[in-house]
Amino acid sequence: MSKLLTLMLLAGGLSAGVSYTQAQSQPNFAQVVALDECDPATVNTATGAGPDFCKNVALGASTTLQDLLAKAAAGTPDPKWDFEPDSLTIKQGQVISVVDQGGEPHTFTEVKQFGGGFIPGLNGPGESVVPECAGGFSALAVAKTRILQGSQLEVIGLSKGKHLFQCCIHPWMRIEVDVK
Numbered sequence: 001m002s003k004l005l006t007l008m009l010l011a012g013g014l015s016a017g018v019s020y021t022q023a024q025s026q027p028n029f030a031q032v033v034a035l036d037e038c039d040p041a042t043v044n045t046a047t048g049a050g051p052d053f054c055k056n057v058a059l060g061a062s063t064t065l066q067d068l069l070a071k072a073a074a075g076t077p078d079p080k081w082d083f084e085p086d087s088l089t090i091k092q093g094q095v096i097s098v099v100d101q102g103g104e105p106h107t108f109t110e111v112k113q114f115g116g117g118f119i120p121g122l123n124g125p126g127e128s129v130v131p132e133c134a135g136g137f138s139a140l141a142v143a144k145t146r147i148l149q150g151s152q153l154e155v156i157g158l159s160k161g162k163h164l165f166q167c168c169i170h171p172w173m174r175i176e177v178d179v180k
């Protein structure tokens with residue numbers, strides 16, 4: 001085993017960042033990354049979510065909860081909460097691997113139409129919760145699409161055509177997947 005490969009494998013056990021490298025070495029995988037810049041001091045305290053909801057994985061991540069809510073309400077949500085890439089074309093049979101490299105949980109939920117999530121304060125003006133996100137994590141269908149920090153979710157078996165995915169918490173995190 002080469003030194004480089006050993007290093008990669010070691011890092012893979014420690015850092016979600018290496019998933020990208022692993023995905024590249026597996027042509028049947030298409031990688032999506034979920035990102036955010038949550039600020040633990042305000043998010044965990046103000047929401048009562050507890051110390052483990054927002055973990056500050058990005059040095060300098062400092063968007064306060066107040067800023068995040070204000071921007072969402074104004075219809076100009078914080079672009080640092082994001083799925084990358086914004087659109088993806090895959091071949092039928094390819095696996096989408098979504099890794100959460102942000103500081104808080106997200107969901108990767110397929111929806112018929114983009115819309116609001118299950119936390120009204122994070123929705124844009126006039127946006128209401130889409131049916132696929134309704135009920136939040138108490139709904140099994142939503143909970144199954146949750147991705148915790150540093151973990152990943154694989155999506156398999158998509159039919160040919162366009163598929164829309166969004167986060168049910170931060171509904172401006174959106175991606176269009178085109179299956180050829």
Ligand SMILES: [Cu+2]
Nearest residue numbers: 106167169170
């Ligand atoms: Cu999210």
